[in-house]
Amino acid sequence: MQKWRDNVRAVVPYVPGEQPNQPRMIKLNTNENPYPPSPRVEEALWQMDAQKLRLYPDPAAAELTEALARRYEVAPEQVFVGVGSDDVLALSFLTFFNGGKPILFPDITYSFYDVWAGLYRIPYCTRPLDEEFRLAEADYFGENGGIVLANPNAPTGLAMPLEGIRRILDHNRDVIVIVDEAYIDFGGESAVSLIPEYDNLLVVQTFSKSRSLAGVRIGFALGQPELICCLRDVKYSFNSYTMNAAAIKLGTAAVEDEAYFRETTGKIIATRERTKEELSKLGFLFPDSSSNFIFATHPQLPARKLFEALREEHIYVRYFDRPRIDSYLRITIGTDQEMDIFLAFVRDYAAKQNGS
Amino acid sequence: MQKWRDNVRAVVPYVPGEQPNQPRMIKLNTNENPYPPSPRVEEALWQMDAQKLRLYPDPAAAELTEALARRYEVAPEQVFVGVGSDDVLALSFLTFFNGGKPILFPDITYSFYDVWAGLYRIPYCTRPLDEEFRLAEADYFGENGGIVLANPNAPTGLAMPLEGIRRILDHNRDVIVIVDEAYIDFGGESAVSLIPEYDNLLVVQTFSKSRSLAGVRIGFALGQPELICCLRDVKYSFNSYTMNAAAIKLGTAAVEDEAYFRETTGKIIATRERTKEELSKLGFLFPDSSSNFIFATHPQLPARKLFEALREEHIYVRYFDRPRIDSYLRITIGTDQEMDIFLAFVRDYAAKQNGS
Numbered sequence: 001m002q003k004w005r006d007n008v009r010a011v012v013p014y015v016p017g018e019q020p021n022q023p024r025m026i027k028l029n030t031n032e033n034p035y036p037p038s039p040r041v042e043e044a045l046w047q048m049d050a051q052k053l054r055l056y057p058d059p060a061a062a063e064l065t066e067a068l069a070r071r072y073e074v075a076p077e078q079v080f081v082g083v084g085s086d087d088v089l090a091l092s093f094l095t096f097f098n099g100g101k102p103i104l105f106p107d108i109t110y111s112f113y114d115v116w117a118g119l120y121r122i123p124y125c126t127r128p129l130d131e132e133f134r135l136a137e138a139d140y141f142g143e144n145g146g147i148v149l150a151n152p153n154a155p156t157g158l159a160m161p162l163e164g165i166r167r168i169l170d171h172n173r174d175v176i177v178i179v180d181e182a183y184i185d186f187g188g189e190s191a192v193s194l195i196p197e198y199d200n201l202l203v204v205q206t207f208s209k210s211r212s213l214a215g216v217r218i219g220f221a222l223g224q225p226e227l228i229c230c231l232r233d234v235k236y237s238f239n240s241y242t243m244n245a246a247a248i249k250l251g252t253a254a255v256e257d258e259a260y261f262r263e264t265t266g267k268i269i270a271t272r273e274r275t276k277e278e279l280s281k282l283g284f285l286f287p288d289s290s291s292n293f294i295f296a297t298h299p300q301l302p303a304r305k306l307f308e309a310l311r312e313e314h315i316y317v318r319y320f321d322r323p324r325i326d327s328y329l330r331i332t333i334g335t336d337q338e339m340d341i342f343l344a345f346v347r348d349y350a351a352k353q354n355g356s
Numbered sequence: 357m358q359k360w361r362d363n364v365r366a367v368v369p370y371v372p373g374e375q376p377n378q379p380r381m382i383k384l385n386t387n388e389n390p391y392p393p394s395p396r397v398e399e400a401l402w403q404m405d406a407q408k409l410r411l412y413p414d415p416a417a418a419e420l421t422e423a424l425a426r427r428y429e430v431a432p433e434q435v436f437v438g439v440g441s442d443d444v445l446a447l448s449f450l451t452f453f454n455g456g457k458p459i460l461f462p463d464i465t466y467s468f469y470d471v472w473a474g475l476y477r478i479p480y481c482t483r484p485l486d487e488e489f490r491l492a493e494a495d496y497f498g499e500n501g502g503i504v505l506a507n508p509n510a511p512t513g514l515a516m517p518l519e520g521i522r523r524i525l526d527h528n529r530d531v532i533v534i535v536d537e538a539y540i541d542f543g544g545e546s547a548v549s550l551i552p553e554y555d556n557l558l559v560v561q562t563f564s565k566s567r568s569l570a571g572v573r574i575g576f577a578l579g580q581p582e583l584i585c586c587l588r589d590v591k592y593s594f595n596s597y598t599m600n601a602a603a604i605k606l607g608t609a610a611v612e613d614e615a616y617f618r619e620t621t622g623k624i625i626a627t628r629e630r631t632k633e634e635l636s637k638l639g640f641l642f643p644d645s646s647s648n649f650i651f652a653t654h655p656q657l658p659a660r661k662l663f664e665a666l667r668e669e670h671i672y673v674r675y676f677d678r679p680r681i682d683s684y685l686r687i688t689i690g691t692d693q694e695m696d697i698f699l700a701f702v703r704d705y706a707a708k709q710n711g712s
Contacts, residue, residue: 237471
């Protein structure tokens with residue numbers, strides 16, 4: 001019938017994660033920050049000049065790039081910004097994983113790595129995590145076309161010590177190692193400190209979690225200037241203007257409020273530690289999270305059923321119907337009050353299950 | 357030395373177009389709108405809730421999609437939005453030009469078509485425009501893997517009659533024909549009216565020119581629901597959240613102010629027609645522009661020299677150092693006052709050249 005369909009790219013149709021919008025819901029399903037962005041973001045919004053929106057934004061997003069350079073104590077030439085860390089990571093795959101050898105990443109990790117590899121026809125091999133979701137460094141010591149590791153890992157929340165990252169870098173001086181630190185501000189050790197030593201290290205972070213700006217879509221990469229230059233060359237070669245004027249202004253305001261950043265990440269960490277204790281008391285098991293979520297399983301409570309029971313109460317968590325992790329729930333850390341409501345429901349639910 | 361370089365994607369390093377920022381400059385170089393966006397955009401900016409930026413934006417950008425559907429009298433399932441028309445066009449190439457046969461476009465056209473073809477390894481053939489920059493329809497009647505045409509064309513400004521687009525569509529029912537209408541609101545006949553008849557037609561437009569929102573990065577595609585569904589499937593398969601909360605809000609406000617849109621595009625058209633007359637009097641030659649720029653050459657005034665002389669006065673126009681068009685300047689239509697200053701300078705410059 002429609003012959004043009006022969007030329008259409010075949011993909012597995014994908015439905016984006018549920019973004020429920022109930023008035024009194026408790027939303028613990030997409031790892032958003034429960035606290036609003038810095039008050040400086042609101043000020044920056046008020047100060048935006050609508051008249052100037054007729055002009056193209058600065059393609060280099062210099063204002064934001066320079067604010068990040070100051071914050072991370074690197075040169076502006078060491079910073080690349082993009083439309084969320086998905087954009088930055090996808091572009092990094094396109095730029096750096098262009099050899100014929102397979103790239104490596106764990107079997108349980110961020111679900112877009114294999115998607116981007118497929119998109120750009122990059123061969124890849126996954127390396128299995130152990131039963132406790134730990135990574136075996138030696139799995140990454142052989143020949144490969146590049147490595148991408150989420151640290152802390154998603155959806156497990158488990159962080160890898162910096163010395164492990166260093167050993168992987170030492171064994172892979174001839175390929176690019178991308179460390180995806182979307183959740184690093186909640187307790188892991190950042191690899192940014194290793195950048196001066198390794199010209200093959202690219203660290204990617206996001207404003208969507210620790211900086212409460214998921215709605216503004218900002219991600220960034222840090223690395224030695226040569227690496228960042230490669231990224232910029234590829235990006236400019238096909239799309240000059242991706243960061244809009246609002247993202248540049250609001251992102252800059254967020255990164256300049258270090259005190260607020262420390263306060264809110266500190267609160268989330270404290271709530272997470274308390275939630276861990278409560279979940280343990282209820283019999284849950286989980287890898288020790290260094291992120292803003294807990295990946296938990298329960299020997300008696302099937303994950304899918306608990307997920308559905310929570311959902312009926314408009315408490316949303318994330319369930320992955322995938323091999324090895326289908327008995328787990330990923331629970332974002334909300335406010336103390338939100339976690340109390342969540343825990344109260346689970347306590348009640350567990351009691352009922354035991355009773356029945 | 358650095359073996360990782362073997363895996364880096366090779367591109368021709370590209371420097372994005374000059375975005376000068378002089379206090380009293382006259383900026384006629386990137387086809388921006390000289391008028392600010394609709395006052396409703398400013399109101400929408402004031403009404404934005406900074407607190408909510410902690411949440412991911414709606415991945416479907418439903419508010420904006422629905423506003424566009426109402427404006428263009430199509431169903432929401434016929435609208436796809438992206439981060440500027442560059443993003444929409446690049447994704448359309450990736451989605452629809454996936455066969456083995458070469459896609460077709462003119463030799464003189466928007467400079468990113470061959471770049472995206474290269475990026476996604478899509479074979480392509482260019483078809484030469486005639487000496488007056490007109491397209492020969494029959495060049496597009498043979499077998500091919502898809503067609504992309506800018507109408508009005510860039511950087512010539514010349515529009516093609518709708519019947520010509522229809523004949524090309526009639527000869528190409530088995531491939532996708534993309535009509536890039538970045539400049540359509542300044543006088544061309546839009547192919548949107550052909551969508552009900554052709555399931556292989558995709559029309560792409562932008563908010564950067566006629567809606568004065570280059571700074572917010574919004575583009576969109578219209579087509580039959582099946583075509584839009586293919587685009588969404590591919591997009592969601594690798595990046596769920598690209599349109600930020602500001603783009604959704606401000607774009608919606610802009611598209612809902614039809615009166616302002618008609619007023620400002622009308623003013624630009626009037627200024628363009630007056631500028632054409634003045635340029636003709638000065639001896640310039642140009643294809644009859646239906647866009648917000650004029651692509652002009654002068655038998656006695658070398659384009660590059662005039663470009664440089666204007667630049668020294670902080671009057672910025674665009675010069676392309678490329679075969680067949682290196683004797684032309686692309687002059688964006690500014691306000692009447694800006695065009696008067698531009699024309700006065702050129703008049704004076706021409707007199708001096710004649711005198712010397």
